[in-house]
Amino acid sequence: MDPSLQTGGQQGRILVVDDDHRKLRLFDAYLGPLDYRIIKAATGEEAIKSVREHDPDLVILDLLLPGMDGVEVCRLIRLNPSHRFVPILMVTALQDTEVKVRALEAGADDFINHPLNSAELRARVKSLLRIREMHERIVHSERLSALGELAAAAAHEIRNPLATIRACAEVLQLRKQLDKPNTLQTMVSEIDHLNGIVERMLLLSRPAGLNLELVDLRESLEQAALSANLAVRAGLTVTRAYDPAPAQVRGDRSRLKQVYLNLVLNAVEAMPSGGELRLFTGRNQSGRMVYAGVADQGCGIPPERLGRIFEAFYTTKERGTGLGLAICKRIVQDHNGKIEIQSTPGSGTTIRVLLPEA
Ligand SMILES: Nc1ncnc2c1ncn2[C@@H]1O[C@H](COP(=O)(O)OP(=O)(O)OP(=O)(O)O)[C@@H](O)[C@H]1O
Numbered sequence: 001m002d003p004s005l006q007t008g009g010q011q012g013r014i015l016v017v018d019d020d021h022r023k024l025r026l027f028d029a030y031l032g033p034l035d036y037r038i039i040k041a042a043t044g045e046e047a048i049k050s051v052r053e054h055d056p057d058l059v060i061l062d063l064l065l066p067g068m069d070g071v072e073v074c075r076l077i078r079l080n081p082s083h084r085f086v087p088i089l090m091v092t093a094l095q096d097t098e099v100k101v102r103a104l105e106a107g108a109d110d111f112i113n114h115p116l117n118s119a120e121l122r123a124r125v126k127s128l129l130r131i132r133e134m135h136e137r138i139v140h141s142e143r144l145s146a147l148g149e150l151a152a153a154a155a156h157e158i159r160n161p162l163a164t165i166r167a168c169a170e171v172l173q174l175r176k177q178l179d180k181p182n183t184l185q186t187m188v189s190e191i192d193h194l195n196g197i198v199e200r201m202l203l204l205s206r207p208a209g210l211n212l213e214l215v216d217l218r219e220s221l222e223q224a225a226l227s228a229n230l231a232v233r234a235g236l237t238v239t240r241a242y243d244p245a246p247a248q249v250r251g252d253r254s255r256l257k258q259v260y261l262n263l264v265l266n267a268v269e270a271m272p273s274g275g276e277l278r279l280f281t282g283r284n285q286s287g288r289m290v291y292a293g294v295a296d297q298g299c300g301i302p303p304e305r306l307g308r309i310f311e312a313f314y315t316t317k318e319r320g321t322g323l324g325l326a327i328c329k330r331i332v333q334d335h336n337g338k339i340e341i342q343s344t345p346g347s348g349t350t351i352r353v354l355l356p357e358a
């Protein structure tokens with residue numbers, strides 16, 4: 001789970017492992033109202049399988065399971081490098097320090113005593129999920145910074161030869177010296193595509209260096225709509241639902257426009273046969289954040305893909321670079337904001353960017 005990417009209102013997936021069905025129901029009662037998705041397993045074997053299938057954000061594990069006990073389950077979960085850092089909360093009725101030490105050595109992160117106290121359970125769950133979030137942020141930013149270094153080096157190497165090849169292809173195309181002008185057209189368009197990747201990789205690789213000023217997010221949205229030629233796109237109806245108050249932030253005008261341009265283009269691309277594209281702004285309940293976003297009636301994003309769409313180079317489009325949302329995420333994080341997505345496959349996607357109000 002990533003703090004800047006809360007999706008579908010869900011706060012995280014929690015796997016609860018316990019052979020006692022009454023206790024499982026208790027977990028449901030205590031944690032369900034907090035909007036966590038609870039996955040259940042009754043044995044150690046089921047737990048291992050479920051961790052692999054559901055990639056939970058937290059595992060709550062009873063120490064005393066029939067057959068394979070909690071310590072062993074813990075050890076086996078940790079053997080898989082992908083789950084080395086998923087937090088594990090052990091439930092125990094024992095005061096036995098020796099068992100607790102073994103559990104810690106096997107990779108448990110925290111303990112809670114049975115019978116459960118609901119307030120304590122919620123507090124421990126929140127704290128472990130917070131640690132999970134921090135870990136994911138670090139991993140993501142390390143990945144981005146590695147990508148950044150690579151991108152900067154690769155992009156500089158690629159850009160100049162690309163420009164030369166493109167210019168040559170254009171000259172040939174103009175002189176119509178080849179019998180297959182389509183080949184040249186393809187070359188030019190492939191080069192443009194590569195150029196797009198290079199430009200975007202460079203954007204991702206640059207340090208933030210924000211040029212902060214007062215920006216109204218309505219203006220960013222409108223500029224994005226203009227650059228995306230929304231007004232002249234066939235079959236597209238653009239509606240606006242702007243809060244009467246300006247959505248003002250301290251931010252980098254051109255980068256914020258870029259965020260919204262990426263969102264608007266994604267929305268347009270999600271509706272190849274047209275539909276309604278809604279631009280909106282507002283202020284959230286607590287009042288210290290303002291937001292602006294884009295809603296479409298396009299294909300939507302299946303839940304299993306939601307976790308990947310912010311990854312650099314993740315794309316489902318034939319001509320996509322898969323860098324649009326990675327760039328959005330980077331810019332929004334640099335502005336201390338967050339991105340929220342609601343998406344229903346077949347009926348559309350709403351994405352909003354929340355930023356601290358100026
Ligand atoms: N509004 C949307 N509706 C449906 N799917 C979307 C939407 N926005 C993003 N996606 C999905 O997320 C993926 C990643 O989006 P992203 O903007 O990062 O890359 P891209 O649009 O594929 O390529 P690029 O933006 O570089 O041209 C898309 O390929 C698409 O599958």
Ligand SMILES: [Mg+2]
Nearest residue numbers: 262266324325
């Ligand atoms: Mg895109």
